[in-house]
Amino acid sequence: MNVTRAWLLPISVDRQLAVGIHFMATLLWQPPCWHLAGMPVFSTGWVAWPQGLLPLFDLRLLLGETHALAAEHVVVLRYLDSSQRLLFAGLRVMHRPSLITVSDDQVCQLPDDHGLWRQIAPSCFRAAQSVVPIIDPSRLFNLNYAELAALSAG
C-alpha cells in the first residue's frame, strides 16, 4: 500500500485541504498584507515576504463564505505557471498546518458541494470524519479572474 506525507491545511472550522509536502514553501505568521479596492473577494490582495509581494488567496470566500479570515496564518505554496516558471502564492489558513501521512486506502470521491474541487483537486482522501481534497497549487493559482469568478458564482 502506497503511503505518502502531506500538509493538512485548515481553511475553515469544518473544511481542510491537503497539499503534497513539496508544495509548501513556508508558513507566515501575521505577515504584512496589502489590499486594493476592486480586487475579487477570493483574491484579497498581497502578502509580503522576503522575495517580494505574493498574491494572497482566501479559498473560503471562493467557496461562498462571506467573512475573510484574519490573515494570521498564511501558507506560501510553490506552483508552476503555464510557462513552467516556479512561482509562489499565499493561501490563508485558520491555524497552523499539520504534517500527516496518507495512504491509498483513504482515497474517496471528491466532495460535490462545489465545482472548484474538480478544477483544482486531482484526488481526495478521508481523514477522521472529514473529506479532504488534495489540491494542486498549479491548477489553483493558474486560474484567471474570469475562471475564478465563474467558480465563485457557481
Place this chain on the structure above:
Amino acid sequence: MTSVQWLDHASNHLSFLVADCYWFVAVNHFVSVELTAGTGHQAAAGTVRWQQQELELMVWHADQGLLVWSSTAPLYKRSLPMPSLIAITRAAPQFALLCDEFALIQAAQAPVWQPWHPAHQVPYWQHVTGVAVWRDRLALNVNWPLLVSRYGTVSQQSAGQRP
C-alpha cells in the same frame, strides 16, 4: 480654491482637463477640486491646496474610466474606497499608481515590480502590469502606453495650453 500649475506642457502622454469640477479622494476624505480649463482635453495635472497642504494632482477625464476622480464617473462611484491619489513617473512604462499617497516616483527610485497575477485581472485594473511596495506603500505599475492608446492621447495643439 485651486491653484493649478501645469506640470508637463510638452508631454505626448499627459493631456489636460475638460470639466470644471472634479472630485478626488485624499486620505479618505472628499475634496472638491475646481479646475478651470479649456475644453477638448483629457486630464489635468496641477497643484491643489488642501488642509494646509499642497498636493500635486493629476486627474483623468471623467468619462475615460480607469483612473478617474470625477463626481460624474460611474467607475469612481463604484470604487470607494479608491486609492487616494496617484503617483506617476515620467519615464514610461514606469508610471505607477501609488495607492494611498501621491508622489512622483523617479525612474531611478522605481521598485522591482512583481507580475500582476491572472486572478487580479479584473476589468477595473486591466492596465496594471505589476505591483510592488514602494516606501511602505502599495504601488501599481500601469501600462501607460496601453492606457493612453485606449483612453486617448493629447494632441500637440492642446498640450501646453493653460486654462
